[in-house]
Amino acid sequence: MAIDSVTEGDVSTRAIALGADPGAKKRGPKNWRPLLLLIPAFVIVSLFFLAPLADVFVRSVTDPQPGLQNYQWLFSTPGNLNVVMRTFGTAILVTFVCLLLAYPYAYLMTIVSDRTRNMMQLFIMMPLWTSILVRTLAWMVLLQDTGPINSILAAWFDIGPIPLIRTTFGVALGMSQVLLPFMVLPLYSSMAKIDKRLLPAASNLGANPVTAFFTVYLPLSKPGIFSGGVTVFILGLGFYIIPALLGSSKEIMISAMIQQQISVFLMWGQGTALGIFLLACTILILVVVSRFNKSGSLFPGVDR
Secondary structure, three states: OOHHHOOHHHHHHHHHHOOOOOOHHHHHHHOOHHHHHHHHHHHHHHHHHHHHHHHHHHHHHHOOOOOOHHHHHHHHOHHHHHHHHHHHHHHHHHHHHHHHHHHHHHHHHHHOOHHHHHHHHHHHHHHHHOOHHHHHHHHHHHHOOOOHHHHHHHHHHOOOOOOOOOOHHHHHHHHHHHHHHHHHHHHHHHHOOOOOOHHHHHHHOOOOHHHHHHHHHHHHOHHHHHHHHHHHHHHHHOOOHHHHHHOOHHHOOHHHHHHHHHHHOOOHHHHHHHHHHHHHHHHHHHHHHHHHOOOOOOOOOOOO
16 A cells, blocks of 8 residues: 555554554644633632632631641530530431431332332422421421420320420431431432342242341442431531521530531631531541442442
């Protein structure tokens, strides 16, 4: 073949045969151009997330004077450590309650008809379309000493009134109701992929229903448990409205303490130090979870 008769197709064919990308030379110096499309997103993230976050961090080490006195106050005050422990304990309790309630619900969604499944999905999604403040006010009415629940307990069982509001029980109940959809949806996403023939197969091999569930079904649904658990736990760490309305001054959590330091005591440095500490804990939890997850995904139950 003469050199002047070589076509572009011939060059591409030879390049592929040699293992080279035929479009690499053509794209070469212009590869940076698609990155221009990221500039608007980078500007938005910088203005509305990175800049405020940097300002919060700077305030935590400069207000009222440069130094680490705010973080020293955070870790050396016993009351602060109690608030941190209460916040993490409440988030763990809510995660556990949501898992207990969501697991059978998500399983039922995988075995019912399409029409029933759509109704169950509607029941889960409907609370998300209602304001958290409205739902919290409804719980305040239900849980108060003269509310419907205590009235029923008094009328039917001659019990009460039982203190339901201004307690850890009330806070955990309200948070669980709000966060339940964030556990159900990842669990359903994970369970829907499990082959329904595995449980009958395990039974045919001699396993009773309990053994088949714990040795076959539960391990296969672990991605959904991880994903829902991480989501609910992290969201539970930052709750403010429900602990403020359903809890008491004895049930204060980190978010309410941040508001108290900034709005009441005007201690911006201490309030921002609490915020940075909460953010650091969240990042640390995500890193630990990603290490435990073999796929390296932070949310293994969610399709990528």
